[in-house]
Amino acid sequence: xxxxxxxxxxxxxxxxxxxxxxxxxxxxxxxxxxxxxxxxxxxxxxxxxxxxxxxxxxxxxxxxxxxxxxxxxxxxxxxxxxxxxxxxxxxxxxxxxxxxxxxxxxxxxxxxxxxxxxxxxxxxxxxxxxxxxxxxxxxxxxxxxxxxxxxxxxxxxxxxxxxxxxxxxxxxxxxxxxxxx
Amino acid sequence: xxxxxxxxxxxxxxxxxxxxxxxxxxxxxxxxxxxxxxxxxxxxxxxxxxxxxxxxxxxxxxxxxxxxxxxxxxxxxxxxxxxxxxxxxxxxxxxxxxxxxxxxxxxxxxxxxxxxxxxxxxxxxxxxxxxxxxxxxxxxxxxxxxxxxxxxxxxxxxxxxxxxxxxxxxxxxxxxxxxxxxxxxxxxxxxxxxxxxxxxxxxxxxxxxxxxxxxxxxxxxxxxxxxxxxxxxxxxxxxxxxxxxxxxxxxxxxxxxxxxxxxxxxxxxxxxxxxxxxxxxxxxxxxxxxxxxxxxxxxxxxxxxxxxxxxxxxxxxxxxxxxxxxxxxxxxxxxxxxxxxxxxxxxxxxxxxxxxxxxxxxxxxxxxxxxxxxxxxxxxxxxxxxxxxxxxxxxxxxxxxxxxxxxxxxxxxxxxxxxxxxxxxxxx
Numbered sequence: 001x002x003x004x005x006x007x008x009x010x011x012x013x014x015x016x017x018x019x020x021x022x023x024x025x026x027x028x029x030x031x032x033x034x035x036x037x038x039x040x041x042x043x044x045x046x047x048x049x050x051x052x053x054x055x056x057x058x059x060x061x062x063x064x065x066x067x068x069x070x071x072x073x074x075x076x077x078x079x080x081x082x083x084x085x086x087x088x089x090x091x092x093x094x095x096x097x098x099x100x101x102x103x104x105x106x107x108x109x110x111x112x113x114x115x116x117x118x119x120x121x122x123x124x125x126x127x128x129x130x131x132x133x134x135x136x137x138x139x140x141x142x143x144x145x146x147x148x149x150x151x152x153x154x155x156x157x158x159x160x161x162x163x164x165x166x167x168x169x170x171x172x173x174x175x176x177x178x179x180x181x
Numbered sequence: 182x183x184x185x186x187x188x189x190x191x192x193x194x195x196x197x198x199x200x201x202x203x204x205x206x207x208x209x210x211x212x213x214x215x216x217x218x219x220x221x222x223x224x225x226x227x228x229x230x231x232x233x234x235x236x237x238x239x240x241x242x243x244x245x246x247x248x249x250x251x252x253x254x255x256x257x258x259x260x261x262x263x264x265x266x267x268x269x270x271x272x273x274x275x276x277x278x279x280x281x282x283x284x285x286x287x288x289x290x291x292x293x294x295x296x297x298x299x300x301x302x303x304x305x306x307x308x309x310x311x312x313x314x315x316x317x318x319x320x321x322x323x324x325x326x327x328x329x330x331x332x333x334x335x336x337x338x339x340x341x342x343x344x345x346x347x348x349x350x351x352x353x354x355x356x357x358x359x360x361x362x363x364x365x366x367x368x369x370x371x372x373x374x375x376x377x378x379x380x381x382x383x384x385x386x387x388x389x390x391x392x393x394x395x396x397x398x399x400x401x402x403x404x405x406x407x408x409x410x411x412x413x414x415x416x417x418x419x420x421x422x423x424x425x426x427x428x429x430x431x432x433x434x435x436x437x438x439x440x441x442x443x444x445x446x447x448x449x450x451x452x453x454x455x456x457x458x459x460x461x462x463x464x465x466x467x468x469x470x471x472x473x474x475x476x477x478x479x480x481x482x483x484x485x486x487x488x489x490x491x492x493x494x495x496x497x498x499x500x501x502x503x504x505x506x507x508x509x510x511x512x513x514x515x516x517x518x519x520x521x522x523x524x525x526x527x528x529x530x531x532x533x534x535x536x537x538x539x540x541x542x543x544x545x546x547x548x549x550x551x552x553x554x555x556x557x558x559x560x561x562x563x564x565x566x567x568x569x570x571x572x573x574x575x576x577x578x579x580x581x582x583x584x585x586x587x588x589x590x591x592x593x594x595x596x597x598x599x600x601x602x603x604x605x606x607x608x609x
Binding site (some may be wrong): 015017020021024028029030032033036037045046049050053054057058061062115116117119120123134137138139166169170173 | 191192196198200202203206207211215217218219220230231
């Protein structure tokens with residue numbers, strides 16, 4: 001019998017290891033996907049996933065069933081990823097668009113067969129600040145003002161970083177598919 | 182990829198593809214994960230996370246309520262004592278008036294006895310003296326009723342009057358029992374005269390019965406002998422008392438403090454509310470409902486005069502909402518005006534500027550982190566606190582305060598806060 005979200009939540013709140021594993025199995029694709037998009041590589045994403053899951057299990061009693069459980073998990077994981085980024089204390093620097101695109105090694109076959117993996121690779125190839133702004137704006141649908149508040153940067157900086165991120169991604173796409181996009 | 186991807190299309194392209202992406206971590210991930218999962222939180226941890234703030238708030242309110250109860254009880258006691266003193270004063274006043282009337286009657290009797298003595302009618306004089314003594318005795322008995330003075334100086338003064346009346350009674354009784362012969366009376370009058378002269382010279386109070394004896398024999402009135410009167414002395418003392426019980430603690434009980442300007446130090450805490458939503462554009466997404474926030478502070482109070490002081494210090498503020506918390510430093514620079522409301526109660530009004538800065542964040546797992554906010558803002562603050570003396574060096578201050586930002590935050594908004602502050606001040 002497949003446990004419902006409510007059963008999983010109840011079990012996790014009691015510290016039941018099976019319930020925790022059930023939660024992991026059910027939501028690992030979504031949670032790991034978030035980590036991969038924000039992190040710079042696979043191993044780093046796994047570390048972040050581990051920290052995020054610990055955070056979820058520790059704070060699960062705070063969850064109020066007013067919204068979907070999946071959305072709550074997603075928010076927690078995004079916050080956890082942002083927290084990891086902050087720990088690095090890296091500043092948002094301006095990087096030349098051409099440099100990044102030139103360094104990117106396009107693989108046309110990979111793009112055709114495994115488009116999602118290829119897109120994640122492109123994202124991971126972006127400078128950290130650009131990648132974070134792109135993820136928050138495109139995937140999480142935050143406004144530039146909110147991103148500015150979250151990351152402690154000006155709204156205009158968020159706009160400019162998004163614009164640059166998209167330019168870089170476009171160039172990388174062009175390299176991957178071999179045509180102008 | 183045939184057509185050009187416009188900005189929006191590029192975003193949609195990435196979003197759709199990345200949302201379909203469902204990667205899995207390595208096979209042994211869960212085994213590693215199990216080792217990292219912390220043990221189940223204890224009941225106390227869950228309780229403290231959920232309810233500790235309310236327990237703290239409850240304790241704060243309980244403390245305030247207890248202080249208020251003590252203050253009110255003390256106040257009622259003072260009022261009760263004041264009433265008792267007023268009644269006792271009235272009783273002493275009545276007693277004094279009656280005693281004065283006794284003297285007046287006695288003087289008339291003395292005059293009659295003296296006249297008869299001077300006419301050589303000893304028997305009649307003795308009869309008159311006897312009658313006078315009996316009259317005196319009955320009046321003294323009438324006035325020598327037990328009193329219920331029990332408090333402080335009032336009790337002492339009243340017992341003094343009663344002692345005098347008792348002495349008067351005893352002497353009058355002796356006089357009634359033993360009627361001296363005319364020779365004895367003349368001898369006694371000489372002794373009494375000497376006593377009266379000594380007494381008048383030294384202005385020492387003496388029992389009135391001696392004065393009366395002297396006056397009776399020699400035929401001189403009390404006024405002529407310039408006897409010091411107990412009655413006006415006691416009355417003057419009682420009348421000079423304030424119709425108020427002496428306070429246990431009050432502002433004037435430490436007269437030997439350092440001269441102005443002088444410094445006091447204080448520590449305190451505050452419970453307050455700030456609409457954190459004002460800090461963001463999309464309120465509900467970040468802040469949620471306002472919850473009780475708290476702050477702690479220490480300050481220097483530089484007193485320029487009894488009514489004017491400069492106040493500066495540091496405050497730590499922890500703003501709470503349902504989803505997140507922000508902390509900020511605050512440095513108030515205020516001018517303080519002290520208003521005397523009573524011998525045990527002052528009102529201290531403060532107003533001035535504050536320099537504030539966010540310095541850290543704390544978010545819940547479902548909230549949004551705001552670390553990185555570097556807002557520095559200028560604000561104003563005003564408060565009105567009641568001041569109670571707790572001991573000779575320590576004051577308790579309780580009262581509301583409020584304020585708002587003067588400069589705007591990064592989002593061009595301003596916020597405000599209001600709360601209740603409690604401080605303990607130590608006066609050097």
